[in-house]
Amino acid sequence: MIDLNVEPLRSIGLTPAMAQAALAFSSASDDTPPHRLVRVTEVHRETLVVHDGKQETSVRAMPRLARELAEAGSALAVGDWVLLAPDAHGEPWVHERVTPLTHIARRDADGRRHPVVSNVDTALLVMGLDDDYNPRRLERFLTLVQTQGVTPVVVLTKADAVPPERVEQALAELRARLPRGLEMLALDGRDASNAHRLAPWLGTGQTLVLLGSSGAGKSTLTNALLGSAVQDTGAVREHDSRGKHTTTSRSLHRLPGGSCVIDTPGVRTLRPDVDEASLDVVFGDIAALAPHCRFRDCQHGAEPGCAVREGVPPDRLRNYQKLQRELRRDTLTALERQAQLSQWKTLMRAGRQRGKQKRGGE
Numbered sequence: 001m002i003d004l005n006v007e008p009l010r011s012i013g014l015t016p017a018m019a020q021a022a023l024a025f026s027s028a029s030d031d032t033p034p035h036r037l038v039r040v041t042e043v044h045r046e047t048l049v050v051h052d053g054k055q056e057t058s059v060r061a062m063p064r065l066a067r068e069l070a071e072a073g074s075a076l077a078v079g080d081w082v083l084l085a086p087d088a089h090g091e092p093w094v095h096e097r098v099t100p101l102t103h104i105a106r107r108d109a110d111g112r113r114h115p116v117v118s119n120v121d122t123a124l125l126v127m128g129l130d131d132d133y134n135p136r137r138l139e140r141f142l143t144l145v146q147t148q149g150v151t152p153v154v155v156l157t158k159a160d161a162v163p164p165e166r167v168e169q170a171l172a173e174l175r176a177r178l179p180r181g182l183e184m185l186a187l188d189g190r191d192a193s194n195a196h197r198l199a200p201w202l203g204t205g206q207t208l209v210l211l212g213s214s215g216a217g218k219s220t221l222t223n224a225l226l227g228s229a230v231q232d233t234g235a236v237r238e239h240d241s242r243g244k245h246t247t248t249s250r251s252l253h254r255l256p257g258g259s260c261v262i263d264t265p266g267v268r269t270l271r272p273d274v275d276e277a278s279l280d281v282v283f284g285d286i287a288a289l290a291p292h293c294r295f296r297d298c299q300h301g302a303e304p305g306c307a308v309r310e311g312v313p314p315d316r317l318r319n320y321q322k323l324q325r326e327l328r329r330d331t332l333t334a335l336e337r338q339a340q341l342s343q344w345k346t347l348m349r350a351g352r353q354r355g356k357q358k359r360g361g362e
C-alpha cells in the first residue's frame with residue numbers, strides 16, 4: 001500500500017511519470033503498513049532530510065536499502081523519491097527508493113561513483129564571466145548531464161562585472177564551440193528579474209539543479225530566484241575569483257513559481273560518470289569529422305590527413321581526448337587494472353635489465 005497525497009507532493013516536484021513509478025513500486029509489496037512517498041531534500045552522513053510537500057523531517061535509511069544501493073554502485077541523492085514507513089516506535093525509516101528517472105553521478109580520482117542529484121529536468125551550468133570562465137570545464141559539465149536526459153542551460157554570471165564586449169565575445173566563443181541549440185544566458189545573478197528570463201525552465205513540477213565551481217554564483221542566483229536569502233553566499237577571493245565554498249551540502253528549495261531548485265556545493269574538477277556515446281553528443285563535431293580522417297583508426301594525434309585536427313580547435317580536441325582517457329580508465333574492471341599494472345611492472349623490469357646489460361657490456 002502507498003499513501004500518495006498528490007497535491008502537496010506536486011509542490012515539491014512530483015511528476016505524473018514519477019507518481020506512476022511510485023505506485024508500480026508499492027503494488028509489489030502490499031502486505032506492509034502504508035508507505036508514504038516523500039522527496040529527499042538533504043543527504044547527510046547518517047541521516048536524510050525528506051519533504052512531504054508540507055514539512056521536512058529528518059529520517060534514516062534502512063541498512064538493507066543502503067547496502068543494496070551501495071552494491072549497485074549507487075546511493076541516495078538529493079531529489080530522490082523514497083518510501084517511508086514507521087517502525088514499532090513510530091519512527092519513520094526509508095524503506096525503498098523509487099528508481100530515479102534521471103540521475104547525475106560523478107567519479108572521484110579513484111574511479112568511485114558519487115551521486116550528485118536525482119530526478120532533475122534542467123541543469124543550470126553556472127559559470128562566472130570573471131576568471132571562472134573556462135570552456136573546457138563547461139564541456140565537462142555538459143558531458144555529465146547530457147546522457148541523462150537532463151536539459152543543460154548555460155548561465156554566465158557576473159555579466160555586470162565585465163565590459164559588454166567581453167560578454168558578447170564569450171557568448172560567441174561558446175556558440176561556436178558547443179553543441180548547436182544549447183541555451184545560453186549571460187546575467188547578473190543578483191537580479192530579481194532572472195526568474196523571468198529563466199521562466200521556460202521554472203514551470204510547476206520542474207526541478208532544476210545548479211552546477212558550477214565554487215564562487216560561480218550558484219547561491220546568489222538561487223537566492224534571486226527564491227526572492228530571499230536562503231543559501232549563504234560568500235565573497236570570492238579577489239586574486240583568483242575562487243569562492244570559499246559557502247555551500248557545504250546540496251539542498252532542495254521550492255521556488256515561488258512552483259518549481260524546485262537544488263543548489264550544490266562548488267566543484268572545480270569534475271569527472272563525469274558517462275560512456276563514450278555521451279562524449280559523442282557533446283563533441284558531435286569530432287564524431288562527424290572522424291570518418292573523414294585518412295586512417296580509419298585515426299587517433300587524431302600526429303597522423304597525416306587527419307580531418308579532426310584540421311577542423312576542431314586544438315584546445316577542444318585535447319579536452320575531448322582527456323575526457324576519453326578518463327572514461328576508459330573508469331570503465332576498466334579491477335582485473336583489467338591489475339593486468340595493466342603487471343604489464344607495466346614487466347616493462348619496467350625489462351628496462352632495468354637492459355640498463356644492466358648495457359652497463360655490463362661497456
Ligand SMILES: Nc1nc2c(ncn2[C@@H]2O[C@H](COP(=O)(O)OP(=O)(O)OP(=O)(O)O)[C@@H](O)[C@H]2O)c(=O)[nH]1
Pocket residue numbers: 157158159160161187188189190212213214215216217218219220221232233234235236243244245246247248264265266267
Ligand atoms: N557582481 C556580481 N557578483 C556576483 C554575481 N554572482 C555572484 N556574485 C558574487 O560572487 C560571490 C560568490 O557567489 P556565490 O553565490 O556564493 O557562489 P557559489 O557558486 O554559490 O559558491 P559555493 O557556495 O562556494 O559553491 C558572492 O560575493 C556574490 O555576491 C553576479 O552575477 N554579479
Ligand SMILES: [Zn+2]
Pocket residue numbers: 290293294298299300301303305306307308309
Ligand atoms: Zn584523425
